[in-house]
Amino acid sequence: MPTLAVCSWSLExxxxxxxxxxxRATSVRAVQLALGPLVDAxxxxxxxxxxxxxRKTLAxxxxxxxxxxxxxxxxxxxxxxxxxxxxxxVPDRHWATNLDRARMHARLACELGLRLVTFHxxxxxxxxxxxxxGVLIERLRILARLFACYGVTLGLETGQERAATLLDVLADVxxxxxxxxxxxxxxxxxxxxxxxxxYGMGDPIASLRAIAEAxxxxxxxxxxxxxxxxxxxxPSDQPEQWGSEIAVSPARTHTADGRASVDxxxxxxxxxxxxxxxxxxxxxxxEAGHSRVxxxxxxxxxxxxxxxxxxxxxxxxxxxxxxxxGQTHARAAIRAHAASAGCTLAAVCDPRIAEIxxxxxxTATGNLGAAAGDASIDLAGVRLAQNPGELLRGDDVxxxxxxxxxxxxxxxxxxALDAGKxxxxxxxxxxxxxxxxxxxxxxxQHPTLACVPAMVMRWWPGWALARGVILEGAxxxxxxxxxxxxxxxxxxxxxxxxxxxxxGGAIVDLHVHDVDFLCWTLGMPQSVRSTGTIQxxxxxxxxxxxxxxxxxxxxxxxxxxGERFRMRMKVVGEHGAIQFDLGHDPAFPAGVCKLGGMxxxxxxxxxxxxxxxxxxxVDSISRGLPARCxxxxxxxxAGVIEREQESLLVGREVNV
Numbered sequence: 196m197p198t199l200a201v202c203s204w205s206l207e208x209x210x211x212x213x214x215x216x217x218x219r220a221t222s223v224r225a226v227q228l229a230l231g232p233l234v235d236a237x238x239x240x241x242x243x244x245x246x247x248x249x250r251k252t253l254a255x256x257x258x259x260x261x262x263x264x265x266x267x268x269x270x271x272x273x274x275x276x277x278x279x280x281x282x283x284x285v286p287d288r289h290w291a292t293n294l295d296r297a298r299m300h301a302r303l304a305c306e307l308g309l310r311l312v313t314f315h316x317x318x319x320x321x322x323x324x325x326x327x328x329g330v331l332i333e334r335l336r337i338l339a340r341l342f343a344c345y346g347v348t349l350g351l352e353t354g355q356e357r358a359a360t361l362l363d364v365l366a367d368v369x370x371x372x373x374x375x376x377x378x379x380x381x382x383x384x385x386x387x388x389x390x391x392x393x394y395g396m397g398d399p400i401a402s403l404r405a406i407a408e409a410x411x412x413x414x415x416x417x418x419x420x421x422x423x424x425x426x427x428x429x430p431s432d433q434p435e436q437w438g439s440e441i442a443v444s445p446a447r448t449h450t451a452d453g454r455a456s457v458d459x460x461x462x463x464x465x466x467x468x469x470x471x472x473x474x475x476x477x478x479x480x481x482e483a484g485h486s487r488v489x490x491x492x493x494x495x496x497x498x499x500x501x502x503x504x505x506x507x508x509x510x511x512x513x514x515x516x517x518x519x520x521g522q523t524h525a526r527a528a529i530r531a532h533a534a535s536a537g538c539t540l541a542a543v544c545d546p547r548i549a550e551i552x553x554x555x556x557x558t559a560t561g562n563l564g565a566a567a568g569d570a571s572i573d574l575a576g577v578r579l580a581q582n583p584g585e586l587l588r589g590d591d592v593x594x595x596x597x598x599x600x601x602x603x604x605x606x607x608x609x610x611a612l613d614a615g616k617x618x619x620x621x622x623x624x625x626x627x628x629x630x631x632x633x634x635x636x637x638x639x640q641h642p643t644l645a646c647v648p649a650m651v652m653r654w655w656p657g658w659a660l661a662r663g664v665i666l667e668g669a670x671x672x673x674x675x676x677x678x679x680x681x682x683x684x685x686x687x688x689x690x691x692x693x694x695x696x697x698x699g700g701a702i703v704d705l706h707v708h709d710v711d712f713l714c715w716t717l718g719m720p721q722s723v724r725s726t727g728t729i730q731x732x733x734x735x736x737x738x739x740x741x742x743x744x745x746x747x748x749x750x751x752x753x754x755x756x757g758e759r760f761r762m763r764m765k766v767v768g769e770h771g772a773i774q775f776d777l778g779h780d781p782a783f784p785a786g787v788c789k790l791g792g793m794x795x796x797x798x799x800x801x802x803x804x805x806x807x808x809x810x811x812x813v814d815s816i817s818r819g820l821p822a823r824c825x826x827x828x829x830x831x832x833a834g835v836i837e838r839e840q841e842s843l844l845v846g847r848e849v850n851v
Contacts, residue, residue, distance in 0.1 A: 196507055197474055197818060198224075199223055200223060200225035201223045201226055211244065215253065221492045225476070228253075228260045231296075246303065257534070259536075263304050263309050263313070264312070264313055265297065267314065267317075269281050284331065284338070285318065285327070297338050298341060302345060302664070308811070310347065310820075311347065311350050311383075311421050314352065316351050319360055328364075331364075339368060345660070348381055350383050352385050352424075353384060353386050353396075354390020354394045354396055358397060358405045362409050365383075383420065385423070385424060387424040388423075388462060389440060392438050393437055403469075418475075422477075422478060424480045425478065427441050429456050430450070432450060439483075440484075443481075443497055459497060466502070479498070511592050512595075514598060515595055515598060516545060517543050523803075524649075528809060531813070536813065542580060544580040594616060594813070595618050597619065601625065604621065605624070605625055605634045619648075622649055624826065628837055632826075646826060650708070650824045651708075651808050656802075661775065665717075673717075674743065674768060674769065675767040676765075678749070678763070680748075681753075681760070682758075683760075702729040703729075706732055711831075717746065721737050721738060722736075722849060730751065731753040733747065733748075733749040762775075762777040
């Protein structure tokens, strides 16, 4: 959730452990992380900044990474003239290197689960006829599309251009990027009031208002402002000279000719006026001085005094249906709360809640066994309800997770929306496409509420990264795309899963994961050819295009008893391959993921994908951002499965 953080480089850490120690001294528990040291240490497991060590050190200390920072090569900050010539992605001589490093930053950000990476693009010419402006805009489009492949937004640091120029450039970049990218790329703004003063590019509060009002007038959703740096400076009274950075404090600094530093009460009033407090992270930055830890601590105290309403209260979660998947979501909520991830388990509901609560200390296992630390659920302080009405009437719940039998999902989701609750709907949303579209239309009548399908493979460690590699084109033309998911029928509700009219069988309940991931990655197939039955299906997918692509997915509940559940992905391209094979201990292993041209990828297996999913959806709701999965996308997967069912029935290829 939106919070108060510190730029890691402000504290000049020598290691992740040093960063943790300095953050503790500032009383801040979140960080915008400079990604360069982690990128440079990728192939050196002995480096203190190796990604696995850095992530574990920060996580163990309860430090959250809110965003990343990407530095470009060859920058010279000696003077305004030198940075104008060398800054950002302007210099031709460094463009190839910067593009390659941007690719590594995008992959790392995806691996870390970051939504935002900021950087200085360089000076944008104010003159629209300047040829350099067109070059810079095209390079920004390339970077926007690259980061969008990995689900990451690119944030431009303000200061090197006036607000009006920045708005013009963003309009050009985002329009061009959206027309060509797979996904929904965008470039947003990391607003730094001090940079406006340091570079002499206008009054920071007036600039903030101009950008925020432009977002509103153009109905930009989310706001063009993605993050704000808390930093202060005094402008120079000499042209082509730097201003001077100063420590953030309640008292303003004035120069002899009346130039002044940031008016912080007015600045936070402007943020509040445009509904940005509680929607974006406020990140303290200090790049000068010899008492940075103390300066950051003082800045944090000032922010908390002027913006006590910034850090929102955790979303209170109610789980509707406490069968195996409901318990899985309840565990995810408990663990997310323990990690201060912006949510807490407030209530659970099931007709048999007393019986269920009495045996929650027992280990429950699904396809993958029990995850470490997940053997029990502590319901102390959690409200217990026996029916949905009782759960939904309470004002102690903000978000309902619907984990009831599939044929009740849509009705339960509608009731939760009517009660004014956000909703997460366990997959599959329904056994057919039409009810999902009906729910989508109903949810549109509640525009302030989120209704999100829980398609957990989109959050499975390594899978979003693999998708990004494919979309980016790093593997070249894809020759083979094979997904496989096989096991026995779920044992935790035999009667329900044995009734294919209610559950949809393996083709709907199990195979939907791979159909969704295939459509999310490759787009809608033109036709399908399925063989087998609804309990053991294998489908070949045909796509438009001249390059031959062998795309298959198989799902089964008919593995012999005793065989281990299998989940596999194999992607072969002209330049490399990806392989993922899950079927070994521990419960949530990364499997084997080999990315063409990349080093081994490390994953945080201590976090279950269900917790990653919940954290991300909670974050989306808190920030007013679209979630990683939508009801429309759930309907797409359901529509493809309907065509697969038709192909099974008629015994031939069917157009989608």
